[in-house]
Amino acid sequence: MTDDLSPGSSIERRRCECLLMELYENQTATVEALSRRLSRPPADIHRLLEFLRKSGCGIETTPAGVQLDDISWPWWRAILEDRSGAAGRMLGRHVLVFDQTTSTNDVCWQAARQADERPLVVLADVQTRGRGRRGRRWESKPGQSLLLSILLPAARRNAETLTLTAGLAVAQTIETLVGVSTVVKWPNDVLVDGKKIAGILIETRWANPQEMDSPTALDHALGIGLNVGQQSADFPAPLADRAASLAMISHHPWNRLRVLEALLEQLERNCLHPPAPAPLIAAWKARCAMLGQPIRVHCGGMEIVGRVADIDPLEGLVLRDETGAVHLCKARETTVLSP
Ligand code: BT5
Helix, strand or coil: CCCCCCCCCHHHHHHHHHHHHHHHHHCEECHHHHHHHHCCCHHHHHHHHHHHHHCCCEEEEECCEEEEEECCHHHHHHHHHHHHHHHCCCCCCCEEEEEEECCHHHHHHHHHCCCCCCCEEEEEEEECCCECHHHCECCCCCCCEEEEEEEECCCCCCHHHHHHHHHHHHHHHHHHHHCCCCEEECCCEEEECCEEEEEEEEEEEECCHHHCCCCCCEEEEEEEEEECCCCHHHCCHHHCCCECCHHHHHCCCCCHHHHHHHHHHHHHHHHHCCCCHHHHHHHHHHCECCCCCEEEEEECCEEEEEEEEEEECCCEEEEEECCCCEEEECHHHEEEEEC
16 A cells, blocks of 8 residues: 655655645645745745655646645545545545555445445556456556446446446536537446546445345445546557557646546536436436447347347346347346447
8 A cells, every 4th residue: 555655754745745735726826825825934845745746746846936746655545535434425535545455345345344324435656467357357557547346335326327327427528528429338337539548347246244135235336447647558468459548639748636536526526415316317328339239248148130229227238039039138147249
């Protein structure tokens, strides 16, 4: 875990966090202005700025003042927790940050044992065993992706609805930030110009094995992988022409922390306090290019060829095969072989 920064006492560390927060919110500020806002002499500000630079933050001194280009990974937790609290947002108030982990979903399950009611957000710069559905891999390299999982303790939510509303949140965030249209592909992909930019993985476990007959006692780990800084050459060969990133679709770099904040805000709206599922499902369907299209899937041990008749958030994919028979394909049992 990258929680421990040294050297620096907890007071110094807190001063650094306040300074970072000022710079994050104002982009550029003079040392004099920072000195006034933090009630510290200018010499102290210079010393703290130097400490932040050494800890990996991108801080430049320009004629207009001090400018923050990048916040290094160890500071993310404090910035997120402070800003989420100030904004009255639940998601982001309780955060764990790792340089590297097997999978952020694994960390959620380890944390689930001592979880309280607050949703926990787990972030990693890179995963060694990032996973997709049905044992597939999710690829990442340091500094390029948002890799996060949200533990929703004993959430009274259905996993299929959560997949759709979270996928929609990712799509809406990309649309707002970049101004492009997105497509969602059942059950869990977000695409731009036919290339996959994000994937969602929901895992569900009984919060308390003694309450296994209570369907409301389920914990969900909502895992999201969003490509941010990659270029085609950064993806392994088979993905190079099938994957996209925010940098590729917008032709400029992105600050991952700002993207994460926008995403958490949208996830909170869609998944924590949804007004009602119906408008969200309608918004998801409006971005789904699969309705009415021919499709071949592997579902419950058999291959089915047909057309997508509907996508039901509770039941899954509704397929009509060539004989007219209707099949309900649950996300957890189904792989789309070809659209
Ligand atoms: C998914 O699975 O799309 C869900 C991916 C969820 C990843 C997040 S990261 C944080 C959290 N922790 C985890 O361990 N997982 C979650 P699926 O529909 O099965 O798609 C997997 C397929 O997507 C792979 O077989 C590749 O074809 C493709 N793929 C892998 N990495 C990719 C990437 N970075 N960008 C685009 N496509 C990728």
